[in-house]
Amino acid sequence: MSICLMFFVSLLMMSISLFMTCLYFIINDLVLFIEWEVLSLMSSTIMMTILLDWMSLLFMSFVLFISSMVIYYSDDYMFGDENLNRFIILVLMFVLSMVFLIISPNLISILLGWDGLGLVSYCLVIYYQNVKSYNAGMITALTNRIGDVALLLSIAWMLNYGSWNYIYYLDCMKTDFMMMMISCLIVLAAMTKSAQIPFSSWLPAAMAAPTPVSALVHSSTLVTAGVYLLIRFNFAFMNTYLSKVLLFLSVLTMFMAGLGANFEFDLKKIIALSTLSQLGLMMSILSMGFYNLAFFHLLSHALFKALLFMCAGSVIHNMKNMQDIRYMGGLINMMPLTCTCLNVANLALCGMPFLAGFYSSDLILEMLLMNEVNLLIFMLYFLSTGLTVCYSMRLMYYSMTGEYNFYSLHSINDGYWLMLKGMLGLLFLAIMGGSLLSWLIIPTPNLICLPFYLKILTLVVSLVGGLLGYELFQFKLSWDQKLMNFYNLTNFLGSMWFMPTLSTSYLNFFSLKIGAMVIKNIDQGWNEYYGAQSIFKIFTNYSQMNSVLFFNNFKIYLVSFILWIIVLIILMMI
Structure with a gap:
């Protein structure tokens, strides 16, 4: 065993x-x-x-x-x-x-x-x-x-x-x-x-x-x-200025991650950015005071997100560790079971009705509509929801449909049985887990009263996002070329608003530059002049004098003897 x-x-x-x-x-x-x-x-x-x-x-x-x-x-x-x-x-x-x-x-x-x-x-x-x-x-x-x-x-x-x-x-x-x-x-x-x-x-x-x-x-x-x-800790900071700051930052995170995922080509990074987007959703609804809903979404999200990463791992394993989605395509024909699991997890992420993600995310959006929020938060929330469906459809399109774009000689299949069993164990909960959790966490039904146009707003935003994701990326090469013309814009959107750069090179650039100057001017400059190099030169001179003394020892002995006699005579005369 x-x-x-x-x-x-x-x-x-x-x-x-x-x-x-x-x-x-x-x-x-x-x-x-x-x-x-x-x-x-x-x-x-x-x-x-x-x-x-x-x-x-x-x-x-x-x-x-x-x-x-x-x-x-x-x-x-x-x-x-x-x-x-x-x-x-x-x-x-x-x-x-x-x-x-x-x-x-x-x-x-x-x-x-x-x-x-x-x-x-x-x-x-x-x-x-x-x-x-x-x-x-x-x-x-x-x-x-x-x-x-x-x-x-x-x-x-x-x-x-x-x-x-x-x-x-x-x-x-x-x-x-x-x-x-x-x-x-x-x-x-x-x-x-x-x-x-x-x-x-x-x-x-x-x-x-x-x-x-x-x-x-x-x-x-x-x-x-x-x-x-x-x-x-939610009781400590509810209805304070702190909760409003957290709401703004978390909604901004959700929007930023959704935008970034639409310009990313690394399979695992797309899924990571979707996690970031969902974390923003949890934080934002938590900062409004609905901690039960945040916990509900945390658990339902855990089920389909683990499944999504497992499916991505299986695809990467089969693609000989290639993670670029542009090299994929037509995987549904070669890996039907893995792609089925991937599709179910993706649709649960989008909030497809009656999958795990639907019960929590739809309820969160409807509670947002019932709550008193300003227009900015409202717009960012629903734009982020549309972007989630958009990058999910983009991921499906690049990996599932079209022609296979990698090695012509390949052996891609669903042959990894232990991996498949692990995925199938999560598949059933990714389908039924949301319904189960809704009965456990919210035993008393919530009455949500919304007009018809707000009630179907979530569905409309999701459909528009999915359609945009499919239409925008179905002509892969031409659209990528057109997007490259707006290089600065795509670079800004696709790099998480330059946050990785700000967190790394901008933080350590000046300290590294100052460090280089210190090494050059002090460690390898004045310290060398007055420290190691100077001492080295002094000892070199002394050793040269000693070598002269030792190589001419008989002459030196006689000269020093005569000098010593002269000194003694002088002292006696005094």
């Missing part, structure tokens, strides 16, 4: 048992606090607090289910890797860190999971050990360090309350200045982990990790950690 199969079975069983426990908690409306006394010394005690409610249990069951499928999938995808055991252990550490974060009502234990995610994600991003992976790992780690520092500062501010169990103070202390400061720091930490503007550039860069890791990171672990933390 392989290590992957062993962990797959154990994680799946744990996931099912947690889901059953969650149903019991929902039916009986239970919340369980467990306090474990880790250490007691004199009058000081260290307590480990665990919070078990329907939300943490449901999220844990989803995380464990998706990670079990990812590990099963990895048995085939990472086949032949000499370090497979190390890879699986890293993935398990990643999942364990996320579980720590989910069950913690305490900022100290949250930091364990939070930093664990940051550290293990760095190890996984640099797994393939090349220059691109190292650069991606550094930008991922350093961006997330900003959030880690914010979390540490919030822990320091929490000392004012005498306990780090934030859950006791959220509602009663929300008007307090200290709680406002803590809220600001927690929102900053969540924005870095969930890659909101201006911290978005690390998310597509993290695609340097192996595809199974991407499936796990982008569905239910690393990027959703920030959203989950804000769901827990």
